[in-house]
Amino acid sequence: MAFAGNDGEAGPVEQPSQGEAAQHSTKVLMIGALGVVYGDIGTSPIYAFREALHASGDTFIREDVLGVLSLILWALTIIVTVKYVAFVLRADNKGEGGTLSLMALARTAYPAGSKAILVIGLCGAALFFGDSVITPAISVLSAVEGIEVVTPTLDAYVVPITLVILALLFSVQKFGSGRVAVVFGPIMAIWFLMIGLAGLVHIWDDPSVLLAVNPYHAVIYLFNEPDVAFITVGAVFLAVTGAEALYVDLGHFGRRPIVLTWFSIVFPCLLLNYFGQGAYVLSRGIVPDMPFFEMLPSWGIAPMVGLATAATVIASQAVISGAFSLTRQAVQLNLLPRIEVQHTSEMQLGQIYMPRVNFIIAVAVMLLVVGFGSSSALASAYGISVTGEMLMTTFLLFVVMRWMWKWQLAGALALAILFGVIDLGFFSANVVKIAEGGWVSITVACVMGLIMATWIRGSRYLFDKTRRNEVPLDFLAGNLLKKKPQLVAGTAVFLTSDPTSAPTALMHSLKHYKVLHEQNVILSVVTAPQPTVPDAERVKMETINPLFMRVSLTFGYMEQPNIPRALAICRKQGWKFDIMTTSFFLSRRSLKASPNSGMPTWQDKLFIGLARSAADATEYFQIPTGRVVEIGTQVAI
Incomplete structure (x- = not known):
């Protein structure tokens, strides 16, 4: 028992209870959720009400302002509060979220x-990249x-300043978000309090603005x-962009903190600011x-511009990390080829950096800023990708409600139709803006969808082709046990995606070297339909015969x-794995286009280009380079 003295008297130090620690x-x-989850939706008041009101025309009547505010209020209520907070957040996959x-x-x-669910998922993922x-x-x-x-004379410097900020944002990604994440939450807490306070002050300009609470x-x-x-x-949909972040970041914070933050801070402050803007407009009778x-x-404009810039950088950081x-x-x-992943934190597995992805997004973002030049012009390009992704989420949520949660068809269908009609309405309203800038979202989504579809299709053709030419592993292992070639000491691990067939690297090793290791492991790596796998379920071992083992x-x-x-876990199952006496054999395929592949020639070439751009398997699987032997083969697809 630990003691502390007060006025010469000793007494027990009270340790925090589990309840206090959890609280x-x-x-x-x-606080963390404020910075990561709500950065995007939290910065929407800067432009959402403005764009919605400008869409009504240069002149307006009182009913226009009340109508726009009512639409924003009920969009936030139905889409964010009901759909995402009440239902989508419950559809966690072992604690993880996202499309x-x-x-x-x-x-x-x-x-x-x-197959249909895969297509819907691909569409949702492609739209998220947009x-x-x-x-x-x-x-x-x-x-x-x-x-x-602050001063109209700075108008010409808006785009250059934006480019500099974005360049700095993307250049620091390699250091990881962990070092600066501790300040994200407090900054966004100040941001929400400031926008809420600014709105509250102006509500008194015309309190009748509160009538917009009525959906009438x-x-x-x-x-x-x-x-x-x-x-x-x-x-109006611009007011709810960022709602999908509640689900994407579910694994980082958990449902309870995300829900509590929405109801206690984010939702009230957003409504205060939107209603404050509405009262300000009504009291002046003009569209600012x-x-x-x-x-x-x-005196508050310049500080708020600085705070808004910090808030939008945080919002951007969250989306980039999500990408x-x-x-x-x-x-x-296996929807995309292997891409280099750098871990930026020894403590948090989720903090990663992808140089290639970061570079592509940075170039695309800066081209958009230069090409469109203003946030009003970009607003037309914004809605399609988000509304489309939300629509895909509704489809997938229906499947989960009906077949995983075992809801009655009528209940699941009624809720899906409610959400679907609203999502479809927003999507339709944004589709008409294709010529004004919506083509950007469509283009990005189509390119990403084409890349993923090509990779899936090409990988299947490649697997089928190589499998037809391969020898069944059990047959080969039996023959080699009866008529052993020259055996050498040590263990050989052959990586393969098809554990039932003899790996190409093994066949070429026998053909050219005419030797076999004393212990040969046919190793395959499987991705589970869940975010993480416990160590107890990580490894499955099967002994084929004294020379071969399947892992x-x-x-x-x-x-x-x-x-x-992962192989070190095998020691618990009896295999004395030693990395220093083990050689890893990998097949490096050189792909050639073939007229009989089943895909158009251009798609063949795209798949081959994607395969060549894939990250090195040795680095991706974190195998020591000094223990790897690569054997090249040529395959026509």
Whole structure:
């Protein structure tokens, strides 16, 4: 028992209870969620209300403002509070979230619809990449545009300043977000308090703005001017962009902190700011260019521009990190070729950096900033990718509700139709903006979808072709046991994607060297439809005969495969694995296009290009380079 003295008297030091520790942990996670989960949706007030009101025209009546505010309020309520907080967050895959996690969950729940679910998941993932390109561009650009309110003479410097900030943002990715993550939450906490306070002050300019709580105003606005309202709906959706981050970052913070943060801080502060902007507009009777900044006192504009810039950088950081995580999941699920992954933290597995992905996103973002030049122009390009991704989430959620949660068809269908109609309405309102900039989202999503579809299709053709030419492993092992070639000391590990067939590297080794190791392991790496796999389920071993053994290593789609570390677990199962007496044999295929592949020639060439760009297997599986032997083969696909 530990004691501490007070006025010469000793007494026991009270240790925090488990409940107090959990409460403290929840508070810490809530602050972290503010910086990562809610960065995107938290910066939407800068441009969402402005764009929605401008869509109504240069002139407006009181009912227009109330209608727009009512639409924003109920969009936030139904999409974020009901759909994501109440339902989607419950569809966790072993604690992890995101489009591909939900896809894996749905495919497990309903195997009969596996192919259709895969297509839906691919569409959702492709659309997220479109979001990850546009979010940094529009967020940072909209914040920097605030300097135009300080002084119009700085107008010409908005784009250059934005490019400098973005260049710095992408250049520091290699250091990892862990070192700066501790300040993300506090900065966003200040941001939400400031925007909430700014809105609260201006609500008193015209308290009648609170009437917009009544959904009657949203309905009347939609029916009175359907043509204008349809365009406005597309702009209103900007208020809920970032809602998908609640699900994507589920694994980092857990459901409870995300839900508590939404109801206690984010939702109230967002509503206060939107209603404050509405009251400011009503009291002046004009449509300001930037109501978010213009309603601030003159002395507060410059500090708010700085705070807004920091907040949008944080929002961009969250989306970029999400793109890294999604790419790694896609690689693990064999939807993309191997891509170099650098871990930026020894403590957090989720903190990773992908140089190639970072470079591609950086170039695309900067081209968008230069090409569009303003956040208003970019707003037209923003909605399609996010609305499309939300629509895919609704489809996948229906599968989970019906076949995993065992809901009655009527209940699952009713909820899916409610969410689907709203998502489809927002998607339709944004589709009409294709010519104005929406083509950017469509282009990015189509390119990513084509790449993933090509990789899946090409990998299947390559697997089928090589399998036809391979010898069954059990047959070969039996023959080699009867008529042994020259045996050499040590262990040979042959990596293969098909554990039932003799690996190409083994066949070429026998053909050219005419020797066999005393112990030969046919090793395959499997990705489980869950984020992580416990060590107890990591390794499966099967002895074929005294010369051969079949080993399967299973990793979750959120884990980075480490073969030597996983093989060390084999010691518990009787195999005395020693990395220093083990040689790893890998097949390096040289692919050639073939007219009989089943794919068009251009897709053959695309697949071959993707295969050549894949990260080195030795580094990807973290095998010591000094223990690897690569044997090259040529394959026509």
